[in-house]
Amino acid sequence: KGTQAQYLVEKYELLHISTGDLLRSELKAATPLGLEAKKYIDKGELVPDEVVIGMISSQLDQNIGKVKGFIFDGFPRTKAQAEALDKLLDFKNTAITQVLALDVPEEEVVARIMNRGLTSGRSDDNNQEIIKNRFSVYLNETTAVAEHYKEFDKYSSIPGIGTIEEVFKSLTEAIEALS
Numbered sequence: 001k002g003t004q005a006q007y008l009v010e011k012y013e014l015l016h017i018s019t020g021d022l023l024r025s026e027l028k029a030a031t032p033l034g035l036e037a038k039k040y041i042d043k044g045e046l047v048p049d050e051v052v053i054g055m056i057s058s059q060l061d062q063n064i065g066k067v068k069g070f071i072f073d074g075f076p077r078t079k080a081q082a083e084a085l086d087k088l089l090d091f092k093n094t095a096i097t098q099v100l101a102l103d104v105p106e107e108e109v110v111a112r113i114m115n116r117g118l119t120s121g122r123s124d125d126n127n128q129e130i131i132k133n134r135f136s137v138y139l140n141e142t143t144a145v146a147e148h149y150k151e152f153d154k155y156s157s158i159p160g161i162g163t164i165e166e167v168f169k170s171l172t173e174a175i176e177a178l179s
Contacts, residue, residue: 001102005071007168012175015063018073022055023047033058053084060092069097079144098178099149100171101142102160106135 009016026034027041033054037047052075060070076082089095104112110131117125124130149155158170 001073003164004102004167004171005073007164008071008171008175011172013068014071015059015067015069016071016073017056017059017075019052019056019075022059023052026055031058049078049081049084052081053088056085057088057092060088064092076145077138077141079148082145082148096149096154098174099146099155100174101146101155101157102167103157104160106132108161109135 005016005018008014023034023037027038028034033051037051037055040047040051056072056075063070072085076085086096110128113125113131114128116122124134146155146157156174158167158174160167162170
């Protein structure tokens with residue numbers, strides 16, 4: 001996912017907005033949103049959607065006009081988040097053009113993350129049961145997001161199996177078909 005996002009950023013002059021990266025950046029800079037998020041993180045709780053939306057809004061404001069568009073990574077993960085993002089983008093006179101979902105079987109996801117775990121330093125990238133649980137949670141949560149964007153004909157499932165080049169070609173074909 002990250003590799004493909006980087007290739008798309010370069011090809012189409014987009015900004016990659018990863019909510020995980022945004023959160024870490026806001027925490028490190030001790031911004032008001034970062035300090036608000038820290039209150040929840042310190043208690044082991046999830047950062048509320050409105051705080052994450054605030055971070056995304058700030059990132060959009062800083063970059064509108066500097067790039068041709070945005071790739072959202074790690075957000076939205078729930079229907080409520082999708083609806084909140086749609087409202088934010090509508091307020092900024094823009095919208096989601098298309099949701100591109102890489103369709104990868106569970107076995108392949110587990111193998112890829114285990115491989116990433118060899119260098120990522122993340123303990124959760126080395127445990128098959130944790131990875132399988134994350135995959136199950138991901139599927140349960142994001143099915144509603146897919147259905148939400150299917151309602152607006154803004155959802156495409158892209159085969160995520162093959163070489164990096166083959167998957168990238170499928171993604172670019174889907175993007176270019178939107179023009």
